[in-house]
Amino acid sequence: MLELRNLSKSFGDFQAVKSVSLSVPDGAFLTLLGPSGCGKTTLLRMLAGLELASQGQIVFDGQLVSDGDKSWSVDPAKRNSGLVFQSYALWPHMSVRGNVEWPLKVARVDKSVRDQRVAEVLALLNIAELADRYPNEISGGQQQRVAIARTIAPKPKVLLFDEPLSNLDAKLRVEMRTELMRLHRATGATTVYVTHDQIEAMTMASHVAVMKDGRVEQFGQPDDLIRVPETAFVATFVGTPPNNLVPVSPGPDGPVVRGRPIGLRPPVEGPCFAMYRPEALRLDDQNADRTLTMELVEASRIAGRTMVTMVDGDMRLTAIVDQPPTAEIGDSVRVVLPERPTCWFDDMGRRVGTDRTGAG
């Protein structure tokens, strides 16, 4: 089990990570997902032992490895963990073999065992034929594989990845995603994976922690995040395409959306947000109840259906519809909101009301 208890980290006055608590079972694939600057990399560096926590504890496998409250920490090398850097951090003066072998040398592994293990991981990552090349002689995707081979060579129980795919092109990224999941199954190591790409997070992870401003906004399995987003931020950050938030404010004759009355019944007084799934919105020429007139700005075919995006002022809605719209880009279209939104958020972004069904 990998467990974090009230983990915090400050740099001077700046609090990068604020009281994070979560735990995942052995062999889990945990992604830390969030926009840049949300503290996810700092959290990872604390797990690796490169930063000392300001407060809170880190427990690997039932054993405390770091206690910020007591300024106590297990040396990075003794945590049985390995980190793959975003930049790969391959040592440019060593060959591929040298890079993979060096950590084993430092650990005083016997030469014969070492050679065997190096051959093993190079084969596992399909880079055996690159063994004698230097990092600047191989491609970005190959460097990535070397970085991973180097990290798994000492057989760590916990594998840490810092945005490992962000430097690869789109196609390679998809291939590496599959490769990493295969590797995860092969090694069985508990994996913590930092990314800002929600597709990566949702496709690879067994557990996702969505972070924002140093806090965990929501921690759960990918499906939970989609089904029951706890905050407006999570609702709009995960999912492809992400959910729609419609700002609803009180008016003299009931709730209004952008100044126009609409037949919705928010669970709170005051301004709030109604969340709709893209597939729940419809385009309709008829002027029905709960209809918004908006400008059509994008339409694209996706897997036999059509994704349309509309804007009205700063409100932007995305719908997945069966038929392409007849209107041209720039024309007005009418969007029909279902009677009951999937859920509601108050103006602080917190989920309100009792509606917890995921029905769209």
Add this chain to the structure above:
Amino acid sequence: MTGRRVLFRQGTVLKTIVLALLVVLIVLPLIRTVLVTLQPDAIDAWSDVLVGRLSHNLFYRPLVNTLILGVGVSVGCVLIGGYLAWLVVMTNMPLRRTIGVMATLPFMIPSFATALAWGTLFRNDRVGGQVGFIQGLGVDVPDVLAWGMLPSLIVLTLHYSSLAFTVIAAALATVNSDLVEAAQLTGAKGVRVVLGIILPVTTPALVSAASLCFAGAVSNFAAPALLGLPVRMQTLSTRLFGMIEVGQTARGYVIGIMLVLVSALFLWLGNRVISGRRSYATITGKGGRAKRFDLRGAKWPLFGIAAVILLVATVVPIVVLVASSLAPSSAQLFGNWTSHYWLGQSSPSIAQGTPGIAYNPDIVRALIVTLGLGCAVAVAGMAVGLLSAYTVARHRTGWASATITQISFLPLLVPGIAFGAAYIAYLGAPIGPLPALYGTFALLVIAATAYLLPFAVQTGRAVIQQVSGELEESARLTGASFLRRLAEITVPLAIRGLVAGGLLVFVKIVRDLSLVVLLFTPTMPVLSVLAYRYASEGFTQFANAVAVVILALSIAMTLIAQRLQAKSQPWLKN
């Protein structure tokens, strides 16, 4: 899994060690010097120097001369350096590359070598001894051209103009060509663009070039000593030297402290002017493919002026020194050449029996000491420099890192001769159980290491920045110790830069005169001081021959270092 309590924040131990080292090397000598002047038997030196009957001669006249030198040299350097930099970076002048390389050369020639060359050419009969080449041609050289302020000004301006060139050219190279093109699109013509856009944008560089040249000129010892002292023109640095030489150390230290204050004041003022305004740093990753000003017809005349300046600053002094080391008389530089001053055995008829430098035990010993000193300081300097730079780069936060940076650049404010004086005050006498180090090789090495630390740290920093922190962190994750990481990751990756930095430190100390002139003892001679002594005693040929040796050493090493660094000179790229 065993853990350990992290008693200190990461890097605290390293920071403490480096800080202690810097305090011992740099802070203590300076404090010690001030304290010495505050002793009861020395405190009178302050009033003697600043307000007493002698103060006019001891301090104020040298101060005025020093300031004239400083202002004159900085103005001259910015004009010459700026002119050359503009031509090389911004225009389509022919042979830009060559001029760009040549413009960095004068700084490789030690200022005492240029001063010796000047004397060889322009010396007249005012103080006796051999006359120079021009007098030898039958032309009467007026005193004002032969001695004192004017020649010192010219020699120092030629010397420091390449410093100004480097600073200004680097700044001009960062001026994005978009900036210039945007101005040209508004219809502005060449001069307007220079005055309205380029000049304001590069003002910070001009100011910092000026203050660096000022600080260099006021602290320079060689030129005023060789060209001014014979006619009793004193600057603060020659006064300081004179006071220590005659044993009035307290007065010497006071003058030294005043010299530090003057030089620091102007560097500080320069910094104030720059930091007071917005920084215009325009370094972007985009290719700086500057569109060059078309000089049209003015091409060749402007090139001619640049070429003459550079010939005078580089080729002429070298030719004169080499010729003079072969000619029995400066008056006839290019006739009767003899190899006596290089290879001759002692002969009573020439130079009071001084043998040529290959057989001269003093010079051979000085050569060995100098080379040893250069190597020792290069290794020690780069070691301390790398360690300091590493500490600051990897542990950026906290007051200790800021203090390390500040202290390591402190010697820049201290003229070499004042630094030498401080080290005499510091280690010249026994401290507790430690013996006095005066006259030992160790003193030379320690003082020179401390003196060149700003340079070593800066080089170290550039080197460290090339090695990404993650490379080292990933090594740390494997459990490799600090020393192992340094030895197997950081140093191998940085080795070229380190060697280049070490070579440059070597060059700087081998050709230095101002620091070692006070630490010199007959048992521990160094080449530059020997050259200076020979020149003062009228053995021009020997002085010049030694200067040629130093020149050859420093130029060769500098070229190797530049090759190693593959020094990027973005203003030369097309």
